Amino acid sequence: MSSTPPGPGAPAHAEVVVVGAGLAGLECARTLRDAGREVVVLEAGDQVGGRVRTDQVDGFLTDRGFQLLNPSYPALRHHVDVPALGLQSLPAGAALRTERGLLRAGHPLAAPRLLPDDARLALVRPRQTLAAARFVAPLVRAAATRRPAAALLSRGQDTTLRAALDRAGLHGDLRRLMDRFLAGVVLDEEGATSAAFVRLLLRSFALGTPGLPSAGMGALPHQLAAPLAGAVHLEHRVERIERTADGARVHHGGGSTGARHVVVATDGWAAEPLTGLAAPAPRGVVTQWWAVPDPPEHTGLLHLDGFARPRGPVVNCAVISAAAPTYAPAGRHLVQASAVWAAGAPAPQEQAMARHAAELLGAPGGPDGAAGWQLLVRHEVPLALPALAPPFAARPRVVERDGVVVAGDHRETASIQGALVSGARAARRVLEHPALAAS
Template identity: 50%
Template structure:
């Protein structure tokens, strides 16, 4: 191959370090373009931050995650139908003082509209303020290249979004981007709002792990696990990649690891990361309400959660027959201790209006570095080419999302294919 002609004795054209979805997407596109690729992954399984534990027949993803089929890059990367998606109902349930309210997508759940209008708890002024804030989501181009961007907090203040609607937005968005201070880019939040309007998030039948497995299927024989790269060394016109035991010689190296590892291997400054803790419980009795995300919209929430949901209502494959699976998440600040399981369990039951005392904890996932920050102004295309055949990709180089990770992996692969 052309790359081997420029670098005699190379073991492959490209070494991808990291088998998260960015690295897997990069490697799959490289193979499609006819390049010889090897993927080294330090862990004992692929997927990076997207993992699913199966415990006593329950599927528990690492951190509460959902997959939005409206992400444009998703259908380019996998056959979405092969994932057997199980969608949530389009909307959110909010606990407001002594009652619950359902805010449903008016076009996807028209049957809920009359009751929602009568019981939503929103007046004309609040609806107008929400519409004023969300209107830019109709213009995708203006969001990906914003002429002006501010924090979510500043944008909501400017639009005068207050009261119940503000509390719901604050809680819902905090659970999505893991930021309860409103410091995330408003343009990025509006991009997510656009995706929620275009598609209904759900869960694959085999858990979120099914996504990296689907991306990896065409390159399974090119992936080596338990390969922790100890150093990279420039060697003439190529690179040597070593795990302390073996050495690969290659023309290109793609660092597709977590941000901190990328910083140590390639010198790319790591962004600040946001953490989350998610608890999963088994319940014997059915739980009330729709298959939606639930949030505590009271002026003073009764516990630490940003959201909870009866996962098995939307995704029956996540629980054994006749059993029910509840998940709940709380934010985890830098250096802070996670809330107690009892506090999270009590708050989840309070939000859902259910007796949680008999739920049994299945597992807990404490993830201190779950998502990179996405501050204003929004930058959706950070540099991936570090020079001399060294590249970097991941959600910290695009948008902090599955969409961003997939796009960054493809961008690197296409750039390498052009240069080879």
């Protein structure tokens, strides 16, 4: 996806300045503009989208960090024209590579063909069925309430994911499937993430099948930005926010802009020096994309490492072009592999990821099967997601620091849903709040 031109410098004055043109900032700005407010969006980068971006490499679409769009998210249905994105659904299942071969597991309703006899015998033994039922029991109970998300994220019920899976008694193939699949979703291989938050994610997977827009994940923020023509100013990095008698002055690379209201809608790490709000612990990811001459399989399924001891760093890989044909030129094939990048650790090595992905996908020659793959791009994203440790409360109140409203997925859930909800809430807070005033 091509970069959006930076455009002219930001104006000297605006009613509201939104810092950051990620999903939260764009949704906040759209909501304010729809309410008739004069809005200026200042973005440090050369594109909208924040951490949701798509690069074009030799005719292939490569998202920065493997991401999927789940159409079951309520905020997507409310704020986004999902059909216009041309969503291409991935198969509702996964393939687990084990010592005994490849085991496939799928949603029993959305993908019943992914449950052949060998997978059913390996993954759905009676004791493990009961263990899985114990793990999802809070989800079932929450579904019976008027506010299932709030019930799931209750502080009184929360623990770490690892503790919750241990308590349920999950082990064997099913446990490895859950561990590896969820590690790729929340970018946490230690199981330290809030179990309540993970159950909320599993609920969204049960309600909808994630996919990829026909023009890449970057199409989502570009759609959000379309009604904001002229209001978004790229390559305007905000350096500091100064309180004034009638509001605030936002100092940026292009000068400064005065405003009655300011919303900082960056990620948590960029927000910290502007607001003093402590940044969350980061979750990082490394994603590699290859053009391959002849894919080892054509299903588009996510492939996971189900060996008793993982054979390499990859948490998931797939032949993306099999599920999302628009990601590759006609007649060509695209493979992605992602690895968790723990804070403070060295990034997973390029060749180790290639060999592991080739083994998981069953490439001819095993790990050596990646020798003919052409590396298109390697994305190293150390600040991919904010960590969500327990206890994690649902719907935290909108945060203000010294009169500045703070928004972003670090204030809600670490997801596209969380970013959109946070942006909309921040906008409502501005609409309800009097102008900033010096104390």
